[in-house]
Amino acid sequence: MDTAVLTTEQVLTRDIPWETYMSTKLISGTCLQLLRRYDKRPESSRAQLLEDDGPAYIRVFVCILRDIFKEETIEYVLALIDDMLAANPNRVRLFHDESLANEDIYEPFLRLLWKGNFFMQEKSCKILGLIISARPRTLSGLVNGGESISKKKITTVDDVLKGLVEWLCAQLKKPSHPSRAIPTAISCLSTLLKEPVVRSSFVHADGIKLLIPLISPASTQQSIQLLYETCLCVWLLSYFEPATEYLATSHILLQLIDVVKSSTKEKVVRVVVLTFKNFLEKEAFIAPMVDLGLLQVVESLKAQAWSDEDLLEALNHLEVGLRVNIKKLSSFDKYKQEVLLGHLDWSPVHKDAVFWRENITSFEENDFQILRVLITILDSSTEPRTLAVACFDLSQFIQCHPAGRVIATDLKAKERVMKLLNHENPEVTKNALLCIQRLFLGAKYASFLQA
Known part of the structure; x- marks a missing residue:
């Protein structure tokens, strides 16, 4: 089977010879016992095991990804982690348990971004993005935020964020998979751009120009989700001055206006309107917004039935602001x-x-x-x-x-x-x-x- 089209469900049907790995000393007896209790068990049983001894299972998964290089096994463990987090996203906090302070939890995922097949890359990107986003905010820096007493080099948060931005830009330039690479990259990016350092790295890597071609009216559910997450990226970048300076020199306004004029999805309209609201504070956008007839678009949107209060408030703010600026721009x-x-x-x-x-x-x-x-x-x-x-x-x-x-x-x-x-x-x-x-x-x- 082509690994590029594998699913988590397909991978989890495999039987992995854990006993063989123990006999060859690739995993310990303790790891084998934990895996026997967990593997192939119903979610209710796994939930209790993770509740009782979650960090131990995280250590087992990370160690396997670090020490075993057989593709089928790596894919299986990534699928186990993906399945674990899909069942309960809050479990990502287990990666940041104090007992794992000396464990390099990031390194295996970061390595697999570049060396694995696309299934490995896709899962590693998703899992790594979730882990890094869930880290304790007061403890940015070394892995898990703690000072390691080990002399071995431990992957830092900065290492992870830099590596992720490089991989995401590489996927947007030359996708590893024809249909899944770009949606995967954009989905991860829409989460990571909440980090100021990622915004800076992404702009420095000339990543904005890779986003702009993805902003166009969408028809299918998949393309609508991609459009929404791309617009979400632009909204997050609109809080970053160097990004807005670049965007002001592009055709982004015209493209976003085309999107809101044709979209019926409230979440898409909402994130674009909120982006316009941020642009209204930037001098470089004011004249183009007026010249492109954004006020008429806003008036048309206000006439429609929206349930989102943030969207309605943003539309009112835009209307008032545009009217004030139209008066100024006639001066x-x-x-x-x-x-x-x-x-x-x-x-x-x-x-x-x-x-x-x-x-x-x-x-x-x-x-x-x-x-x-x-x-x-x-x-x-x-x-x-x-x-x-x-x-x-x-x-x-x-x-x-x-x-x-x-x-x-x-x-x-x-x-x-x-x-x-x-x-x-x-x-x-x-x-x-x-x-x-x-x-x-x-x-x-x-x-x-x-x-």
């Missing part, structure tokens, strides 16, 4: 930023009479800096839309500023606009003509001609 600062970038478009602010009336004196700042840049754009830009908008804005300044015609003339605007009257693009020539009319004929007459 002169947003306009100034657009002009300084040198790429103009017909956003509402350009033809907003209130904007020009309320902000016309702001053009006087820094010796008419923005007006000078507008006039420079007429010489330097090759984009027809930018040239047309620049001509229009210059004509608006001439019309609205009390000394607009005089100032524009002094800054040699006329010569530059005149060159555009014969431009091949009709939008450019139209707005260049409007500007010339206002320069020569005065604002009122130019408005009459335009009408």
